[in-house]
Amino acid sequence: MQQRPQTVTDIVELSVSAWFYRNRTIAGFDNPARSLYVSIREIVENSLDACEDAGVVPAIEVTLRRVGGSELSDRLTQGPQTFCLTVHDNGTGIPRTAIPKLIGKMLAGTKFTLRQTRGTFGLGGSLALLYGQVTTQRPVEIVTGLKGDPFNTRLVMRLDIETNTPIILEETQIPKDPSSHGTSITFYLEGDWLRSKRKIVEYFAQTSIIVPYASIIFTSPDGTRFEYPRVIDSMPRRPREMKPHPRGIDVETLKNMIANTRSKSIAAFMTSSFQRVGKSTATNFLRAAGIDSTRDPHSLSDKELLKMMQVLASFSGFISPSSESLSPAGVDLLGAGIGRLEPEFTAVTQRAPNVHEGHPFVVETAVAFGGALQPGLRLYRFANRIPLLYDEGSDVSTRVIRELNLRNYGLQQTDPLAFLVHICSTRVPYKTVGKEYIGDVDVVRREIQLGLQWCLRKIGEDVRRHHRVQRRQKRENKLQRYYTFMAHVLSDATGREITTRHLFGE
Amino acid sequence: MSSGETVRSHRDDVLSLIGTVLDTLAETIEDGAYPEIGYYGSSKKNVNYVPGRGYVPIDERPSFLDGRKVESAKTIASLIYGLTRFKEHLEQGMSMSLRDFYYMHKVKHVQEVLKIGDQSETNRLINLCERILRVGGDSMPREEFGVVSSPKGTFYGDVTLTDLSGKRINCSEAGEYGWFISSRPFDVSIHDINIDAAILVEKEAMARNLIELGIPEELRVGVGSLFGQPGRNMRAWIRRLADEEVPILVLVDMSPWSLRIFSTIKANSIELANIRGLATPEAHLLGLTTDDFWSSDGMLAEIKHSLEKMSKSDIKCAQQNRNIPAISQDRILRRENERLLREGRKGELEAFKAFGLPLDELRKTYIRYIRSKAKRLGVKLL
Numbered sequence A: 001m002q003q004r005p006q007t008v009t010d011i012v013e014l015s016v017s018a019w020f021y022r023n024r025t026i027a028g029f030d031n032p033a034r035s036l037y038v039s040i041r042e043i044v045e046n047s048l049d050a051c052e053d054a055g056v057v058p059a060i061e062v063t064l065r066r067v068g069g070s071e072l073s074d075r076l077t078q079g080p081q082t083f084c085l086t087v088h089d090n091g092t093g094i095p096r097t098a099i100p101k102l103i104g105k106m107l108a109g110t111k112f113t114l115r116q117t118r119g120t121f122g123l124g125g126s127l128a129l130l131y132g133q134v135t136t137q138r139p140v141e142i143v144t145g146l147k148g149d150p151f152n153t154r155l156v157m158r159l160d161i162e163t164n165t166p167i168i169l170e171e172t173q174i175p176k177d178p179s180s181h182g183t184s185i186t187f188y189l190e191g192d193w194l195r196s197k198r199k200i201v202e203y204f205a206q207t208s209i210i211v212p213y214a215s216i217i218f219t220s221p222d223g224t225r226f227e228y229p230r231v232i233d234s235m236p237r238r239p240r241e242m243k244p245h246p247r248g249i250d251v252e253t254l255k256n257m258i259a260n261t262r263s264k265s266i267a268a269f270m271t272s273s274f275q276r277v278g279k280s281t282a283t284n285f286l287r288a289a290g291i292d293s294t295r296d297p298h299s300l301s302d303k304e305l306l307k308m309m310q311v312l313a314s315f316s317g318f319i320s321p322s323s324e325s326l327s328p329a330g331v332d333l334l335g336a337g338i339g340r341l342e343p344e345f346t347a348v349t350q351r352a353p354n355v356h357e358g359h360p361f362v363v364e365t366a367v368a369f370g371g372a373l374q375p376g377l378r379l380y381r382f383a384n385r386i387p388l389l390y391d392e393g394s395d396v397s398t399r400v401i402r403e404l405n406l407r408n409y410g411l412q413q414t415d416p417l418a419f420l421v422h423i424c425s426t427r428v429p430y431k432t433v434g435k436e437y438i439g440d441v442d443v444v445r446r447e448i449q450l451g452l453q454w455c456l457r458k459i460g461e462d463v464r465r466h467h468r469v470q471r472r473q474k475r476e477n478k479l480q481r482y483y484t485f486m487a488h489v490l491s492d493a494t495g496r497e498i499t500t501r502h503l504f505g506e
Numbered sequence B: 001m002s003s004g005e006t007v008r009s010h011r012d013d014v015l016s017l018i019g020t021v022l023d024t025l026a027e028t029i030e031d032g033a034y035p036e037i038g039y040y041g042s043s044k045k046n047v048n049y050v051p052g053r054g055y056v057p058i059d060e061r062p063s064f065l066d067g068r069k070v071e072s073a074k075t076i077a078s079l080i081y082g083l084t085r086f087k088e089h090l091e092q093g094m095s096m097s098l099r100d101f102y103y104m105h106k107v108k109h110v111q112e113v114l115k116i117g118d119q120s121e122t123n124r125l126i127n128l129c130e131r132i133l134r135v136g137g138d139s140m141p142r143e144e145f146g147v148v149s150s151p152k153g154t155f156y157g158d159v160t161l162t163d164l165s166g167k168r169i170n171c172s173e174a175g176e177y178g179w180f181i182s183s184r185p186f187d188v189s190i191h192d193i194n195i196d197a198a199i200l201v202e203k204e205a206m207a208r209n210l211i212e213l214g215i216p217e218e219l220r221v222g223v224g225s226l227f228g229q230p231g232r233n234m235r236a237w238i239r240r241l242a243d244e245e246v247p248i249l250v251l252v253d254m255s256p257w258s259l260r261i262f263s264t265i266k267a268n269s270i271e272l273a274n275i276r277g278l279a280t281p282e283a284h285l286l287g288l289t290t291d292d293f294w295s296s297d298g299m300l301a302e303i304k305h306s307l308e309k310m311s312k313s314d315i316k317c318a319q320q321n322r323n324i325p326a327i328s329q330d331r332i333l334r335r336e337n338e339r340l341l342r343e344g345r346k347g348e349l350e351a352f353k354a355f356g357l358p359l360d361e362l363r364k365t366y367i368r369y370i371r372s373k374a375k376r377l378g379v380k381l382l
Helices: A016-022 A032-054 A096-104 A124-136 A193-210 A251-260 A266-273 A279-289 A302-314 A331-341 A396-403 A442-494 B003-030 B070-091 B098-104 B108-114 B119-132 B204-212 B215-219 B232-243 B256-267 B290-294 B301-306 B312-321 B331-343 B349-355 B359-376
Strands: A059-066 A081-089 A140-145 A151-160 A165-175 A182-191 A215-219 A225-228 A345-350 A354-356 A359-369 A376-383 A386-388 A416-425 B036-040 B047-050 B054-057 B062-066 B154-156 B159-162 B168-170 B189-193 B197-201 B221-225 B248-251 B284-287
Touching (some): A032 A059, A032 A182, A193 A215, A193 A331, A251 A302, A279 A302, A331 A359, A331 A416, A416 A442, A442 B003, A442 B108, B003 B070, B197 B204, B232 B256, B256 B312, B284 B331, B284 B359, B301 B349, B312 B331, B349 B359
Parallel strands (some): A376 A416
Antiparallel strands (some): A151 A165, A376 A386, B036 B062, B047 B054
């Protein structure tokens, strides 16, 4: 929007969706390869969220199909192609009336609350559909049905970019089994499979690790079927929606909260609008801020609000934010997830909740060793149950691992080791808008470091024990070999049968 | 008893000893027990230097091969295999070299189990066998169980003997260098000795010169050639001669290395202290001595300009000599070594050629040198 308002006729009002489309690179839609990957990711994550919200273990089926065009194998000359993407989930389904808004309208969704969700804005999914429509000019098809309904609703619709509203082109009802439920979205988009294949396949592999309770099937344009059957039936505890913590707030939000409150006194406002603020905390805080606790919150001036903000940020009397709004995977789930790598040993730990800028976060770490793992170190990073596939070198976890002294644990760089770091937070401290790596925040780095060190200690013990057993076995084998040889030589020399029967048994 | 019979009965003794050891090990394994073998290692703790006797084993700290340990089990397996090889060779009247023994471990099924890397491992094994097979409290030299390696040295002079060939030989009629010293001088029978002393020369060229000039006949002496550091057989032969009361005179370069050569003849070495009959404490250092060059009445003072500067390694050798008991605790050798270090020069047997004399004069010089030096050592020559 760097349009210069030279004349009145130059002024253009952009709709929300038009704005987002023009700035789609923020969300990762910058080239056909990346766009294909991001589209799949956004839709799949919406599906996973839908299932988890419904409390059902997810079963997701993704099919990516090449549409028309010849299949060129030459990487250099091959440009973007058209693909048809279908994502089917077994979530609650969407009520007929909510479909246009939920799917077809930007900035309308269920994620604008203070609890851990995969995305932040509920925007990526809509943007993916929008991207598909713009690049292929084909409409979106949705088939959805609720539990108990005797039919599925099938809608074919187009998004109107300028007005940010959906236009329904077709609507039919398809009879179904009343007990089934779920949503299936099919749309066309431009993409570059050859250049995004590796990331997309990796995305499904890593998602299967962090969401081991989901059954995921992905059929690629090459016809390869990647199947990740469910390995555990329990799901993580659902995050609870929480009131904001006083330390994570800004002036605008504060003003907004005050405008909407029905409390008559500022003290009552404090206790009712923020989490973990009781009467005594509120009293102490207001005394520190120099505000009379009986004041009507609506009467505070901008200047006073600013002062209040500053004290909010520096006041040390607040209890840490509750981690109820978080949904860490938990040791069992993570253990099952990392089990997908088929290692010989695993160690998983969950750190106690901690706080960064008023937002609670929980770090979970796991280390796996041996088995099917390749020699060398590998890092799997997850944030709010999303795999992070880009910018690994800049991530705080990479930094922590680089500084670990593996030899202290009886391990070395060339050992088959996999590290897993999962951070969940109501606001993950991403470093960039691309949301691909976690910044080097002291408190976060510390948690990751302590978590990985704990895991390494345990792995180190396992590996040592394993080596001990191996050594003992090797020693036993060698002894037997030597004595068998001796018995053989002695039999020849003495002319009578000498056996090691009494030494080693039959 | 003829020499051949001695050898045969000796061989039977060794065979029965090896047989006993193998039987004991076989029974131990049959009974389901891990064998354990004790021996005295070659550490300095097990060896004393006694002036007048040389290095003497004191056998204070036994070492053990514990068959429960993997490494020891491997050694015992090698030992058993080695003993069976010795047994077979002895039964056939065959000898083997250290290299032969090494190659016997390259037999496929043996190599697969014992995985011998290089010859030093099998050499150590032979050394171990010497220490384990003991007769009357003494280690058994490897020659006794048929392992003979790099015999060297010759001896010329009027000595009549019978060696393992069974032939009667006079050492002055056996060839241009005389008799090639037997690999097993213990088993040689000496019939007649017509020499007043034996001169053992470090370098073969000097020894040959002495023989060519007819000096053995003239002085009634034997001349032996050590070919550098003497082999075990040579040392044993010198011991045999000394046992026959032949005075032993050693003629070597004037250098720290030659002091070592002489000290090995005189006192044996720490590594082989367990092998008896290798030291000849009666041996005298005939020359070349520092006094020959540097004292005013020295017989070689005239040619001291021929001395060469000691190299770095020569100096290092002399410094290490200070830690060798047989040199540092021997009055004469210590003096020689310190003087070499002080002067920083060394002399060689070839120095006689620096007189530039006609051969007849050279012959007289040799005779004069040997006779007068021997006289000073209390050995009278013709």
